[in-house]
Amino acid sequence: MIQTLMEESTIAALRQRIKEARQAGKTIGFVPTMGYLHDGHASLVRAAREQADFVVMSIFVNPLQFGPNEDLSRYPRDLEHDRKVAKAAGVDLLFTPSVEEMYPSRVLTNITVSQVSEPLCGKSRPGHFDGVATVVMKLFQIVQPDLAFFGQKDAQQVAVVEQMVRDLSVPVQIVRCPIIREEDGLAMSSRNVYLNEEERKQATILYQTLQHVRSSIVTKQPLDRIIAEMKNMISTQPLADIDYAEILRYPDLTAVKEWKSGEQVLVALAVRFGRTRLIDNMILTIS
Incomplete structure (x- = not known):
């Protein structure tokens, strides 16, 4: 039909x-x-x-x-x-x-x-x-x-x-x-069209970073250490200009003071590559 x-x-x-x-x-x-x-x-x-x-x-x-x-x-x-x-x-x-x-x-x-x-x-x-x-x-x-x-x-x-x-x-x-991603992990966005070839290549660091910090959150590593890991990993890409890399409770978006079982947290990134600002995130439930 x-x-x-x-x-x-x-x-x-x-x-x-x-x-x-x-x-x-x-x-x-x-x-x-x-x-x-x-x-x-x-x-x-x-x-x-x-x-x-x-x-x-x-x-x-x-x-x-x-x-x-x-x-x-x-x-x-x-x-x-x-x-x-x-x-x-x-x-x-x-x-x-x-x-x-x-x-x-x-x-x-x-x-x-x-x-x-x-x-x-x-x-x-x-x-x-x-x-x-x-x-x-x-x-x-x-x-x-x-x-x-x-x-x-x-x-x-x-x-x-x-x-x-x-x-x-x-x-x-x-x-x-749920987020829909390209084969290399980049979150689909109307703004991806702005990226040139090198920016597009480096932008995959966002998803790689989210995947990397997942285990640190699951094992309840210190929050400041995880955020430092995120920023350090993104900064390995020379074109990346970090707007924010944060972890907040979800959905009220208040500060995480301690890891509490059953609560959801949002790992959120916003990074500029050239003139293009990309966002990505991951929502996890603390076990």
């Missing part, structure tokens, strides 16, 4: 399509993206297909989450390619609004999720997670999904969204999906 991909670019038209799906008794799965789709995004759609009857994907490069010196204008875009990936993965309805459709006037409402938005990327990208929370809440209001699917590669973003949903009693179930 050939998958039919519907596409809408206005909020009103999208809501009508979703109304029709609900009237047909279908549950709604939602995959919000900024486009330039790869197999990481497709894996979210496949998860949504398994758990929902009707899959909606949004493609919207959200200006609210980009700082003044960040790469909004450079962010890769290829809508025709995205349509093909979305259709092949099993999306039923693609939402492709313009900035003017999403923000017809100056946005005066801002959602801030304290604590979980403050460390890691929140420290180096002030205001970023306010923009994420605001657009995700707006998309939830537009789509009103039963389930929403997010990738673990942006683990802090997932924690922010989960906290927002809990605090504001948003009637949606957040589904966290």
Whole structure:
């Protein structure tokens, strides 16, 4: 059976399509993206297909989450390619609004999720997670999904969204999906296209570092020693410029003061290679 991909670019038209799906008794799965789709995004759609009857994907490069010196204008875009990936993965309805459709006037409402938005990327990208929370809440209001699917590669973003949903009693179930990697371990990202050949080669140190420190955490080595190991290993690559290499409790993203059995920890990395900032992480349960 050939998958039919519907596409809408206005909020009103999208809501009508979703109304029709609900009237047909279908549950709604939602995959919000900024486009330039790869197999990481497709894996979210496949998860949504398994758990929902009707899959909606949004493609919207959200200006609210980009700082003044960040790469909004450079962010890769290829809508025709995205349509093909979305259709092949099993999306039923693609939402492709313009900035003017999403923000017809100056946005005066801002959602801030304290604590979980403050460390890691929140420290180096002030205001970023306010923009994420605001657009995700707006998309939830537009789509009103039963389930929403997010990738673990942006683990802090997932924690922010989960906290927002809990605090504001948003009637949606957040589904966290595993990181999808290239054969050499590099986490799939739309920003990988920015890397030149040598940067791409050296960037594999991120996954190698995560794998290396796993055993140190499992055996409960001292935290400061593990973090020093991480930084030293990444620094073996001459093009690597470390933004952060940290270990925090997950999902509240507070400091790890001691290893407690049953708790989850997030090992999080952000490293620049040339002009490209890459993030990667691993979530472990302490035994």
